[in-house]
Amino acid sequence: MTGYVPNTPEEQQQMLKECGFSGFEDLYADIPEQVRLGQDALRLPDGMPEIAVHRAVEEMAAQNKVYRHIFRGAGAYNHYIPAIVNTIANREEFRTAYTPYQAEISQGVLQTIFEYQTDICELTGMDASNASVYDGAVAAAEACEMCRDRKRSRILVSQAADPKILSVVRTYSFGRDVEVVPVPEKDGVTDTDALQELLGSDVSCLLLQHPNFYGNLEDVDTAVQKVHDAGAKLIMSVNPISLAVLKTPGEYGADIAVGEGQPLGLPLAFGGPYLGFMAATQKMMRKLPGRIVGQTVDRAGNRTFVLTLQAREQHIRREKASSNICSNEALCALRASAYMAAMGPEGLRDAACQCSAKAHYLQQKLSEAGLAPAYPEAEFFHEFVTVCKDAEKVLSALDKEGILGGLPLSEDRILWCATEMNTKAEIEKTAAICKEVTGA
Amino acid sequence: MKLVFERSRSDRGTAYLEKCDLPSALPSEKFARKTPLRLPELPETEVDRHYTELAKQTYGVNSGFYPLGSCTMKYNPQINEEMAALPGFTNIHPLQAEETVKGCRQVCETLEKYLCEITGMDAVTLQPAAGAHGEFTGLLLIKAYHRERGDVKRTKIIVPDSAHGTNPASAAMAGFEVISIASDEHGCVDLEALKAAVGEDTAGLMLTNPNTVGLFDPNILEITRIVHEAGGLCYYDGANLNAVMGIARPGDMGFDVIHVNLHKTFSTPHGGGGPGSGPSGCKQFLARYLPGTGKEGSIGDVRSFGSNFLVAVKALTYILSLGREGIPAAACNAVLNANYMKVKLSDIFPMAYDTVCMHEFVITLEKLKHETGVSALDMAKAMLDFGIHPPTMYFPLIVHEALMVEPTETETKETLDEVIAIFREIFREASENPEQMHEKPVKTPVLRPDEVLAARNPVIRYDFEA
Numbered sequence: 068m069t070g071y072v073p074n075t076p077e078e079q080q081q082m083l084k085e086c087g088f089s090g091f092e093d094l095y096a097d098i099p100e101q102v103r104l105g106q107d108a109l110r111l112p113d114g115m116p117e118i119a120v121h122r123a124v125e126e127m128a129a130q131n132k133v134y135r136h137i138f139r140g141a142g143a144y145n146h147y148i149p150a151i152v153n154t155i156a157n158r159e160e161f162r163t164a165y166t167p168y169q170a171e172i173s174q175g176v177l178q179t180i181f182e183y184q185t186d187i188c189e190l191t192g193m194d195a196s197n198a199s200v201y202d203g204a205v206a207a208a209e210a211c212e213m214c215r216d217r218k219r220s221r222i223l224v225s226q227a228a229d230p231k232i233l234s235v236v237r238t239y240s241f242g243r244d245v246e247v248v249p250v251p252e253k254d255g256v257t258d259t260d261a262l263q264e265l266l267g268s269d270v271s272c273l274l275l276q277h278p279n280f281y282g283n284l285e286d287v288d289t290a291v292q293k294v295h296d297a298g299a300k301l302i303m304s305v306n307p308i309s310l311a312v313l314k315t316p317g318e319y320g321a322d323i324a325v326g327e328g329q330p331l332g333l334p335l336a337f338g339g340p341y342l343g344f345m346a347a348t349q350k351m352m353r354k355l356p357g358r359i360v361g362q363t364v365d366r367a368g369n370r371t372f373v374l375t376l377q378a379r380e381q382h383i384r385r386e387k388a389s390s391n392i393c394s395n396e397a398l399c400a401l402r403a404s405a406y407m408a409a410m411g412p413e414g415l416r417d418a419a420c421q422c423s424a425k426a427h428y429l430q431q432k433l434s435e436a437g438l439a440p441a442y443p444e445a446e447f448f449h450e451f452v453t454v455c456k457d458a459e460k461v462l463s464a465l466d467k468e469g470i471l472g473g474l475p476l477s478e479d480r481i482l483w484c485a486t487e488m489n490t491k492a493e494i495e496k497t498a499a500i501c502k503e504v505t506g507a
Numbered sequence: 508m509k510l511v512f513e514r515s516r517s518d519r520g521t522a523y524l525e526k527c528d529l530p531s532a533l534p535s536e537k538f539a540r541k542t543p544l545r546l547p548e549l550p551e552t553e554v555d556r557h558y559t560e561l562a563k564q565t566y567g568v569n570s571g572f573y574p575l576g577s578c579t580m581k582y583n584p585q586i587n588e589e590m591a592a593l594p595g596f597t598n599i600h601p602l603q604a605e606e607t608v609k610g611c612r613q614v615c616e617t618l619e620k621y622l623c624e625i626t627g628m629d630a631v632t633l634q635p636a637a638g639a640h641g642e643f644t645g646l647l648l649i650k651a652y653h654r655e656r657g658d659v660k661r662t663k664i665i666v667p668d669s670a671h672g673t674n675p676a677s678a679a680m681a682g683f684e685v686i687s688i689a690s691d692e693h694g695c696v697d698l699e700a701l702k703a704a705v706g707e708d709t710a711g712l713m714l715t716n717p718n719t720v721g722l723f724d725p726n727i728l729e730i731t732r733i734v735h736e737a738g739g740l741c742y743y744d745g746a747n748l749n750a751v752m753g754i755a756r757p758g759d760m761g762f763d764v765i766h767v768n769l770h771k772t773f774s775t776p777h778g779g780g781g782p783g784s785g786p787s788g789c790k791q792f793l794a795r796y797l798p799g800t801g802k803e804g805s806i807g808d809v810r811s812f813g814s815n816f817l818v819a820v821k822a823l824t825y826i827l828s829l830g831r832e833g834i835p836a837a838a839c840n841a842v843l844n845a846n847y848m849k850v851k852l853s854d855i856f857p858m859a860y861d862t863v864c865m866h867e868f869v870i871t872l873e874k875l876k877h878e879t880g881v882s883a884l885d886m887a888k889a890m891l892d893f894g895i896h897p898p899t900m901y902f903p904l905i906v907h908e909a910l911m912v913e914p915t916e917t918e919t920k921e922t923l924d925e926v927i928a929i930f931r932e933i934f935r936e937a938s939e940n941p942e943q944m945h946e947k948p949v950k951t952p953v954l955r956p957d958e959v960l961a962a963r964n965p966v967i968r969y970d971f972e973a
Contacts, residue, residue: 114830128595338812
């Protein structure tokens with residue numbers, strides 16, 4: 068038989084007979100004749116044995132260019148993934164389980180989610196985390212929805228946030244018919260004076276990214292003060308690795324923290340699957356969308372984990388649910404949790420310090436090579452923008468050497484990123500190539 | 508089971524990074540974290556053992572029979588995983604230049620083309636990361652279509668009462684009012700109720716077909732005609748596509764917008780709750796509204812980057828493996844396996860709808876509950892002691908004391924025979940000794956949890972101070 072159907076044709080005939088059917092036709096009698104596909108009408112290639120499939124898919128993978136050195140971030144970051152993380156995430160039980168509806172035989176997966184929720188609370192300094200959503204941008208959009216208030220119909224989003232996040236927030240807002248108002252950016256950071264102007268009693272929240280899309284650190288203290296004075300909520304979109312060294316959303320007094328969890332042990336993978344994390348204050352816990360795992364006891368009094376607070380969810384509340392989310396990114400959350408368990412607090416802090424040290428060294432070297440920092444006054448973590456005459460020329464010179472340079476933002480601006488993966492020698496080589504192009 | 512935090516001892520960690528050969532350059536003190544970061548500190552051996560222990564207490568498709576209705580827990584082929592782990596896929600940055608990602612584009616375009624062919628749609632986006640995400644996306648296409656035509660009074664989405672909870676939830680997220688219509692006595696759409704519900708305010712109908720009671724709605728062409736004549740569009744929830752793939756196509760049934768679940772129908776693993784992938788498809792007249800095109804008319808993006816790409820690689824691998832003849836063959840065997848189980852159980856288990864089913868069937872234990880006090884929950888819990896995963900419980904909502912069984916095509920006849928024997932044995936036990944059924948399970952690592960306590964007193968993170 069083809070594919071993964073185990074029953075032989077003889078067995079199938081026997082089963083059909085035992086059920087009183089004369090053939091497969093009988094099983095599909097309810098399908099109107101007009102919509103029945105004829106035999107072999109499906110325009111797909113013939114099924115292939117595994118060896119041929121292997122060859123075909125490998126050939127596709129070979130069409131891609133894998134860079135040896137990566138200096139590009141902009142929402143997807145190249146970090147070291149300890150081998151143990153892949154081993155754990157590839158355990159078949161974790162990989163092939165469904166959502167843990169039957170707690171008695173799902174304590175393993177439930178506990179991993181509980182541990183993940185704890186990790187996210189620790190990282191962000193918040194009280195309550197959900198089990199994940201699709202990605203960082205969706206987390207931001209869902210957070211805006213959590214802040215919805217009948218009397219407050221506008222959402223403010225910093226224009227220094229990742230444009231991809233802004234785009235997703237807009238799409239979700241089109242659904243709910245909520246107005247999204249961008250807060251202008253000035254010198255690479257959110258313009259807090261403009262923010263003051265835009266705030267009003269009809270604003271439900273501000274979405275602020277920190278470090279922002281340009282890599283710069285925001286004046287969160289001022290923003291949170293202004294937002295709360297206006298009776299609105301502050302949503303911070305944060306980089307999880309940076310939180311090992313940067314002041315947390317909890318410390319700033321944010322109401323919700325969200326972000327892209329990909330840096331925590333997930334491969335770049337052309338953009339997915341990734342992981343949207345969401346954490347909130349105790350007060351907003353019951354507004355969180357999606358799965359949440361809680362601790363309880365079983366009949367014998369043993370500690371037990373279950374899916375909980377389900378009264379928020381679609382399968383109970385239907386059109387009144389806090390979100391439609393059902394499947395989330397559980398295995399990606401497990402990866403993140405395993406990554407944090409392997410790295411530990413010191414390892415994560417080390418990764419963060421290395422990101423920062425290497426990015427600052429890269430900025431200095433590029434500056435010497437004629438790529439001036441676009442925002443010399445701003446402080447940054449591991450991303451920054453440079454200005455030079457011909458960005459494309461610089462990037463294509465790097466490309467020839469197997470180096471993926473920063474992301475071109477315009478003809479003369481490039482957004483760079485460095486992580487623990489980049490060595491000093493690699494940074495110096497990159498700067499030298501740039502220097503040849505600029506002639507600095 | 509200890510929590511990972513309870514296994515932790517200070518300074519026990521493993522170092523994975525080399526020493527930094529550059530001077531520290533952290534941002535200034537005002538930006539610094541003050542709170543200690545309490546992540547676990549474990550040597551790698553302990554990390555490995557911790558997760559091995561947790562894996563042992565997790566039940567996957569590889570562990571055994573998993574007839575979770577509506578979830579299509581078919582076998583997840585290993586070749587899919589190996590292909591998705593190719594460095595030529597995993598190491599690709601999503602913002603690389605077009606000429607460096609030709610292979611990724613080929614994967615996506617080929618999969619989109621095949622999904623169009625299987626569903627009878629003209630265009631597909633791989634952006635949605637799950638079924639519910641696909642529903643939301645598809646409903647926004649419907650919204651954009653009516654808006655662009657200036658038909659702003661179309662604010663209502665009709666959803667049968669048998670639908671998955673995600674349907675009404677997605678419709679609400681897309682800003683629609685939900686009109687729920689009752690199903691007829693066969694569990695199918697009540698044509699009179701539908702006719703009464705449609706009108707000038709109808710934006711569309713959402714329907715799962717085969718529906719959630721496991722039946723192919725024989726009036727499907729009439730249903731889509733009624734909605735179209737009223738000016739609405741028809742949305743197909745592809746949750747149950749596995750029963751009819753290669754046999755019949757939603758596009759030919761009159762549907763305008765669909766989503767499919769790669770993690771159900773196309774064999775990608777469910778991961779204990781994701782990552783999935785829920786591509787949305789549509790007919791040509793809606794294609795301009797699709798996300799990810801960056802073109803005028805598009806609803807915008809529903810995620811940061813392209814797709815759950817590695818999931819797409821797995822689904823493509825699966826379709827290439829099965830091909831033209833394997834796709835309908837899988838559907839046929841899924842339907843056969845379900846009917847076989849149903850027939851072999853129906854002498855003692857009352858079926859909610861006693862006709863030929865598609866890939867799943869629904870048992871109703873209302874009578875048993877009434878006579879013995881044994882509920883669908885008790886029956887499901889008893890199955891755990893036999894080492895099998897129970898069916899979906901209490902869904903669809905229109906069937907009382909429901910157990911929804913979906914064996915899938917990848918189970919052997921011997922497995923079905925064993926499971927049929929287990930079901931019958933449990934039924935006998937329930938009839939003879941109903942009281943003890945409330946105690947089930949007794950052989951699992953933990954017993955029935957106190958869910959009320961969990962919700963009343965939420966403990967959703969580890970307490971380091973306790």
